[in-house]
Amino acid sequence: MIVDRDTFNIRPITDKLFWDYAAAQVNEIDRGEIAWSNELVLHVVELKTNGPAKTLEGLHRLFQKEVLEINRRLEPYNACLMPGAMHPWMDPDTETRLWPHEYNPIYEAYNRIFDCRGHGWANLQSTHINLPFANDEEFEKLHAAIRIVLPILPGLAASSPVAGLKRQPFSDYRLEVYRSNSNRIPSVTGLVIPEAVFSREEYDRHIFQRMYRDIAPHDPENILQDEWLNSRGAIARFDRGSIEIRVLDIQECTLADLAVVRIITDLLKALVEERWCSLDEQKSWNEETLYHIFMNVIQDAENTVIDDKSYLSLFDMPTKGKADVGSLWRHIFEELYSADEVQNDRVLNCLDRMITLGTLSGRISRALPSEFTRDDARGxxxxxxxxxxxGKLFEIDG
Known part of the structure; x- marks a missing residue:
């Protein structure tokens, strides 16, 4: 998110940033391996790989280079980029400015139907991971694995404990407002955890067609009748052969973001390969049970106690029947990586430190006084x- 360097209030100037670069009003800037693009609101700029990346190796350095370039270009506006999943005091009712250029009809349709003047639309930033599949067999395995992992991701990535200048009762408040931003048409988001469907035909019948049918009376021009209308925590993009994970809060630096991406992709590979549990076991979990775990984790993040032994067994977690999510992530980390790998890999070294420190949400909360002011939050x-x-982690004393 773009903010003022002095006040740290939001600055809705992404279009100015793009105009200065391209000398034209574009919605995307091609920077080689990385691209910049617009988002729903004018104070947010998206950084993404410019097409699929074959490896995660070195990606954090590419993204960091772009952060530095954007910050350099924002200097004349006395502005800079702020990380984290939510701005701590933005008032979305009065400060929201939608992107007014290309794609505006789509954004205006969302605004007309859902009213985007709210934290769940206008004040959130997330990291998306798109992972590929080639056919129904690969989709089945990947979707099964992703559904299993989604509930515990906030226990690794939560970074949104503050909104409206208040400490919220959720470690991952972004996900709390995200899950309810489409309440007017519930099938758009569902339970965030996708339904147990494992083929393209099933997905189309149970998710897409229901969603399109429900929104049709509100969308007479069929502007939103597309796969991207789906707002679940992981969405199938059959148009590009990938599943997009959307429940990750943005971290404090690109190294931390890519550390989160690294362990998630490696964990999903292990599940797809049935390292600790079978495909049938993974497919057997319904969205209601997973949603119950998910809701507990968005509230308490790494401190959430999971007392479902059968869920913990999916990761071969040694337990007497319960474990906290922080311990589960430590177990997963030690299952996936050797000590030598961690020592010789900067991303894994960062990940090790992050699991030890706890979520960015917890660190932000501990850095703030129990009763805090705007000046406290600004600091x-x-x-x-x-x-x-x-490009460094946020660490606090004590």
Whole structure:
């Protein structure tokens, strides 16, 4: 998100950033291996790989280079980028500015139907991972594995404990507002955890067609009748042969973001290969049971206690019947990586430190006084801006 360097209020100037670069009003900037693009609101800029990346190796350095370039180009506006999943005091009712250029009809349709002046639309930033599949067999395995992993991801990536200048009762408040932003048409988001469907035909029948049918009376021009209308925590993109994971809060720097991406992709590979449990076991979990775990984790993140032994067994977690999510992530980390790998890999070294420190949400909460002012919040989030610029973790004393 783009903010003022002095006040740290949001600055809706992404279109100005793009105009300065391209000398034209474009919605995307091609920077070689990385691209910049617009989002729903004018104070957010998206950084993404410019097409599929064959490896995660070195990606954090490419993204960091772009962060530095954007910050350099924002200097004349006395603005900079702020990390984290939610702005701590933005008032979306009065400050929301939708992208007014190309794709605006889509955004206006969303706004007309759902009213985008809310935290769940206008004040959230996330990291998306698109993972590929080639056919129904691969889709079945990948979708089964992703559904299993989704509930515990906030226990690794939560970074949104503050909104409206208040400490929220959720470690991952972004996901709390995200899950309810389409309440007017519930089939758009479902239970965030996707339904147990494992082929393209099943997905189309149970998810897409129901969603399109439900929104049709509100969308007479069929502007939103597309796969991207789906707002579940992981969405099938058959148009590009991938499943997009959407439940990850943005971290404090690109190294931390790519560390999160690394362990998730490696964990999903292990599940697809049936390392600890069979495909049939993974497919047997319904969305209601997974949603119950998910809701507990968005509230308490790494401190959530999971007392479902059968869920923990999916990861071969040694337990007497329950374990906290932080311990589960430590177990997964040690199952996936050797000590030598961690020592010799900067991303894994960062990941090791992140699991030890706990979620960014917890660190932000601990850095703030129990009763905090805007100046207190500004001090913490200024440190986060520095972490983004310098490519380092946010660490606090004590």
């Amino acid at each position: 913490v989030y200024e440190q986060l801006c520095n972490c983004l610029q310098e």
